Amino acid sequence: AQSVAQPEDQVNVAEGNPLTVKCTYSASGNPYLFWYVQYPNRGLQFLLKYITGDNLVKGSYGFEAEFNKSQTSFHLKKPSALVSDSALYFCAVRDPAGGFKTIFGAGTRLFVKA
């Protein structure tokens, strides 16, 4: 069965510094991996996804993520954080062999301090 872990409940970073939000997964075969962001009292917005090919995926708002198959990780990164990046971030995995289900992590709250 597929699963997702986001080991940090909260990440704090100063504005202008690089940020990393961690995600590890468990799935059979070649899973699809996603990152979403949620602002307070709002729905989730899609940031980026990994399907196949280049391990470094670029997405919206300057975010990128690196897929590492040997470590089963898909960490979200940004070279220079903005205060407006403060939000709740969700990693998600879908196993194409597992049917319809997308499994979401518990979320990591990112605080960017000015």
Place this chain on the structure above:
Amino acid sequence: DGGITQSPKYLFRKEGQNVTLSCEQNLNHDAMYWYRQDPGQGLRLIYYSQIVNDFQKGDIAEGYSVSREKKESFPLTVTSAQKNPTAFYLCASSIDRPSSYNEQFFGPGTRLTVL
């Protein structure tokens, strides 16, 4: 504007009441989903639908019901059998089969509170 709308934004339910949450999309998406979000637990799938007049239970379907009479609409009813319904409910859609690699588009959510 294309997107997903959910109404109402806030909903209060008394004990023993059924309530219905609305979800409408104009993205021409085939697949639609309902999730429940509780603090620290991520999103849990309640129901999903691949096509009109077809829907499947997710992980926590007990106490909930849905219908899919139109492609654009996927309402969720929270019945009195759901013992702990206070949560944030999110509706989502995607362009085709749920098992594809396409991302989901989410509505703004409905916050349900039991009085």
